[in-house]
Amino acid sequence: MDVGAVAKRREAARNISAMAETIFDLVTSRVGDDRVGLVFEDQTWTWGDVVEESLARAALLHQSGLAGKHIGVLLDNLPEYFFLLCAAALTGSVVVGANDTRRGEALASDLRHTDCAVVFTDASKAELLAGVDIGAPVRFIDESSWTDEVGEQRGASIPSSGPPDDALFLLVFTSGSTGAPKAVRVSQGRAVRMMAGAAAVYTDADVLYCSMPMFHLNALMGSLFPALSAGSRVVLKRRFSATTFLSDVRQQKCTSFNYVGRALSYILAQPATAEDADNALVFCVGAEASVPDRKEFRKRFGCYVVEGYTSSEGGVSINPFPGMPEDALGRPPEGMDVAIVDPDSGAECARAAFGPSRELLNATEAIGEIVRRDTTTSFEGYYANDRADAVRTRDGWFWSGDLGYRDEEGTFYFAGRGDDWLRVDGENFAAAPVEAILARHPDVAASVVFAVPDPRTGDQVMAAVELRPDATFDAEVFAEFLAAQGDLGTKWSPTYVRVVDAIPVTGTGKLDRKSLRAHRWQTEDPIWWQCGRTLEYVPMTNEDMKKIEEEFEAAGRGHLLR
Numbered sequence: 001m002d003v004g005a006v007a008k009r010r011e012a013a014r015n016i017s018a019m020a021e022t023i024f025d026l027v028t029s030r031v032g033d034d035r036v037g038l039v040f041e042d043q044t045w046t047w048g049d050v051v052e053e054s055l056a057r058a059a060l061l062h063q064s065g066l067a068g069k070h071i072g073v074l075l076d077n078l079p080e081y082f083f084l085l086c087a088a089a090l091t092g093s094v095v096v097g098a099n100d101t102r103r104g105e106a107l108a109s110d111l112r113h114t115d116c117a118v119v120f121t122d123a124s125k126a127e128l129l130a131g132v133d134i135g136a137p138v139r140f141i142d143e144s145s146w147t148d149e150v151g152e153q154r155g156a157s158i159p160s161s162g163p164p165d166d167a168l169f170l171l172v173f174t175s176g177s178t179g180a181p182k183a184v185r186v187s188q189g190r191a192v193r194m195m196a197g198a199a200a201v202y203t204d205a206d207v208l209y210c211s212m213p214m215f216h217l218n219a220l221m222g223s224l225f226p227a228l229s230a231g232s233r234v235v236l237k238r239r240f241s242a243t244t245f246l247s248d249v250r251q252q253k254c255t256s257f258n259y260v261g262r263a264l265s266y267i268l269a270q271p272a273t274a275e276d277a278d279n280a281l282v283f284c285v286g287a288e289a290s291v292p293d294r295k296e297f298r299k300r301f302g303c304y305v306v307e308g309y310t311s312s313e314g315g316v317s318i319n320p321f322p323g324m325p326e327d328a329l330g331r332p333p334e335g336m337d338v339a340i341v342d343p344d345s346g347a348e349c350a351r352a353a354f355g356p357s358r359e360l361l362n363a364t365e366a367i368g369e370i371v372r373r374d375t376t377t378s379f380e381g382y383y384a385n386d387r388a389d390a391v392r393t394r395d396g397w398f399w400s401g402d403l404g405y406r407d408e409e410g411t412f413y414f415a416g417r418g419d420d421w422l423r424v425d426g427e428n429f430a431a432a433p434v435e436a437i438l439a440r441h442p443d444v445a446a447s448v449v450f451a452v453p454d455p456r457t458g459d460q461v462m463a464a465v466e467l468r469p470d471a472t473f474d475a476e477v478f479a480e481f482l483a484a485q486g487d488l489g490t491k492w493s494p495t496y497v498r499v500v501d502a503i504p505v506t507g508t509g510k511l512d513r514k515s516l517r518a519h520r521w522q523t524e525d526p527i528w529w530q531c532g533r534t535l536e537y538v539p540m541t542n543e544d545m546k547k548i549e550e551e552f553e554a555a556g557r558g559h560l561l562r
Contacts, residue, residue, distance in 0.1 A: 024159075037050050040238075055156040058086075061087055061088075070096055070114055071116065073215070074128065076238045080141045089162075089169060089188060097214060099173055100215075119134055164189075184312050186314075190378055191220070198226035199226035202227065206227075208254065208257065210236050217312055242266035246279065249279055256283055256284060257284050259289065261508060276302075281301060283303050287310075288307075292439065309414065315377045315392070318332050327413060331411055338370065339373055341368050349368035352408075369402065371399050371400065373397050375396065377393075401419075415433065424460065429489060442468075446466040447466070448464045462494055462516075464499075466502055493530070498516070498521070499525060521540060526539065549561060
């Protein structure tokens with residue numbers, strides 16, 4: 001396809017996005033479209049077919065009295081999930097995407113809190129709902145009763161009008177990596193605005209590979225809804241698989257895919273071959289991959305890796321730009337007042353100062369919370385959580401809960417989540433700069449730094465490290481490495497080092513500090529620790545653990561271990 005044809009198709013996609021005010025508009029714009037829109041395993045649907053399937057489910061929602069209600073969906077990435085999303089857009093219903101990495105009462109609480117009138121699932125997830133009260137009936141989409149009822153509604157007509165742009169459409173749970181998940185409200189209008197930038201990049205010649213979970217905005221706004229807008233083809237993968245990734249994108253001639261968290265590192269962990277760059281990929285779009293992984297992925301697979309920053313809540317957006325430093329997030333859109341602010345004083349933090357190797361020299365002064373200070377914000381609030389709303393919008397600003405720093409040119413950098421602060425001997429610092437230093441160690445594939453309680457006051461530093469294949473942890477070499485890092489703060493050295501087979505992640509692939517912090521050193525994984533004042537690591541024994549616990553009890557802080 002020549003450059004002129006691509007430009008015309010992209011302009012057509014932009015026009016559809018510009019005309020669309022709601023997801024309802026996007027769905028109905030595909031009526032009768034005979035281009036292939038959805039591929040799943042050995043099945044395909046044209047975009048017109050997708051609309052017909054969605055209309056049948058919309059009619060069934062009306063018939064069942066569920067139109068306009070909250071609909072829980074607990075499914076893998078199945079076509080049925082997408083049809084239900086589109087049906088909800090047609091009927092003014094609200095999809096609550098349930099995170100299938102949650103279990104028991106935690107999952108049940110999510111569904112009850114969001115007032116689901118029904119929960120759609122299948123036999124593969126039935127065990128997750130067994131024995132818990134979710135406060136709603138369950139429908140199994142793989143039972144004949146459901147497929148028969150859908151079949152009876154085929155041929156349903158298109159609604160004459162749709163919901164307004166401020167109609168609630170999605171309740172999306174935050175990742176829960178640093179606390180209890182909260183349900184973010186996303187209206188139909190906001191969903192269109194969020195996906196418009198991605199839609200403007202694609203044409204109907206693009207093939208988008210979607211393997212990230214559909215309960216997360218990354219899949220919806222980075223793949224499914226932009227494809228719906230641009231008329232691109234979506235290859236839907238039931239679950240992300242690093243082992244089948246390359247064969248999938250080659251077979252389907254995928255030109256792009258979306259990712260979040262550690263997905264790139266999992267793919268890179270697969271054995272490299274000389275033919276890895278033999279694929280149709282042009283670029284991948286995502287968030288939270290490490291700088292080394294992004295560089296290696298581009299080199300190995302021959303495609304661009306594009307990262308940006310948009311909070312799930314939608315209050316802040318920071319976009320990449322050509323020529324920016326490789327570890328940067330980018331800059332906010334023109335007219336958006338975003339700053340790095342001290343969360344205690346409300347004062348703007350100092351601009352970042354860098355050393356000759358671009359190491360951050362003034363982390364204590366430069367790192368603060370990413371805050372939007374103008375009154376215009378797309379944050380629509382959390383569902384039934386006024387307290388969390390108040391925290392996010394205090395003093396008339398939008399507080400992202402994420403940490404960052406900004407250089408003299410106004411370029412922003414990510415420094416972790418708001419709960420990633422540590423306080424050691426009265427000094428506050430963020431986990432991200434320490435993780436960046438550990439990433440330089442040749443044997444460290446990934447690391448997570450987090451706070452654990454000190455027996456007397458404040459915190460101590462703990463690091464979980466995942467080693468590269470065939471590497472072993474050498475305590476003496478590790479200590480020598482730390483001593484050689486000129487930008488390692490005097491309070492930053494990990495007191496405890498936990499060597500793990502794999503860093504745990506949340507359901508959306510983000511590093512899971514919460515579970516690591518909960519276990520501390522009480523784990524069967526090997527733990528190395530500094531038992532004195534020197535930078536020297538020794539294996540932790542059961543006797544060591546007992547003495548530490550006794551020290552906590554003697555200081556009146558034993559409750560912190562329970």
